[in-house]
Amino acid sequence: EVHLEVSGGGLVQPGGSLRLSCAASGFTFNDYWMTWVRQSPGKGLQWVATIERDGNEKFYESSVRGRFTVSRDNAEKTLYLQMDSLRVEDSGEYFCARLSGYPDYWGRGAPVTVSS
Amino acid sequence: SYELTQPPSVSVSPGQTATITCSGDALPKKYAYWYQQKSGQAPLLVIYEDNKRPSGIPERFSGSSTGTMATLTLSGAQVEDEADYFCYSTDNSNYPRFGGGTRLTVL
Numbered sequence: 001e002v003h004l005e006v007s008g009g010g011l012v013q014p015g016g017s018l019r020l021s022c023a024a025s026g027f028t029f030n031d032y033w034m035t036w037v038r039q040s041p042g043k044g045l046q047w048v049a050t051i052e053r054d055g056n057e058k059f060y061e062s063s064v065r066g067r068f069t070v071s072r073d074n075a076e077k078t079l080y081l082q083m084d085s086l087r088v089e090d091s092g093e094y095f096c097a098r099l100s101g102y103p104d105y106w107g108r109g110a111p112v113t114v115s116s
Numbered sequence: 117s118y119e120l121t122q123p124p125s126v127s128v129s130p131g132q133t134a135t136i137t138c139s140g141d142a143l144p145k146k147y148a149y150w151y152q153q154k155s156g157q158a159p160l161l162v163i164y165e166d167n168k169r170p171s172g173i174p175e176r177f178s179g180s181s182t183g184t185m186a187t188l189t190l191s192g193a194q195v196e197d198e199a200d201y202f203c204y205s206t207d208n209s210n211y212p213r214f215g216g217g218t219r220l221t222v223l
Binding site: 035037043044045046047050059095097102103104105106107108109 | 147149151157158159160161164170202204211212213214215216217
């Protein structure tokens with residue numbers, strides 16, 4: 001059974017940093033592209049970043065490019081999102097998802113609150 | 117920027133058919149996908165590639181796409197289907213896009 005577990009969320013001040021982790025199990029992790037999606041309070045879903053199987057190609061939504069870094073450790077079957085220079089508008093629930101050309105399995109989200 | 121547009125809310129009585137639409141200019145060339153999200157839970161894929169149903173998803177869920185509009189249909193909606201539903205697709209540059217979501221109320 002595919003399982004994705006997100007951890008690392010929390011409260012941080014504007015300008016601060018957080019690192020999210022997404023531990024994968026139940027599938028061959030290095031066969032899949034992976035992605036991060038966030039959901040702001042009371043709002044819809046927003047794509048954040050995507051990483052290909054080997055970690056060499058990365059794609060970012062324009063508002064996070066240069067501040068967020070997506071990476072993966074295939075040996076540990078873990079996906080990461082390093083978030084720097086955080087802004088209030090980055091607050092929300094962060095989900096990781098497996099990609100089969102589209103997000104097919106999602107982990108439960110981790111809350112990120114950016115506030116002074 | 118590219119948008120996928122959904123109605124904010126749809127309301128039906130149990131057993132009725134619920135229809136949720138998603139409009140986008142790239143949909144004639146791109147597949148639509150649908151996700152169900154219940155409060156506090158991760159999104160669940162219910163329709164992929166316009167009209168395919170993943171294993172384990174009840175047959176009452178169906179999808180279609182014509183021109184610039186994709187449609188999710190729940191034939192005989194149940195109380196447990198009450199949730200937010202999001203459409204997903206990609207734009208002409210293959211960037212992922214989500215619709216704003218539709219709150220389905222079944223009562």
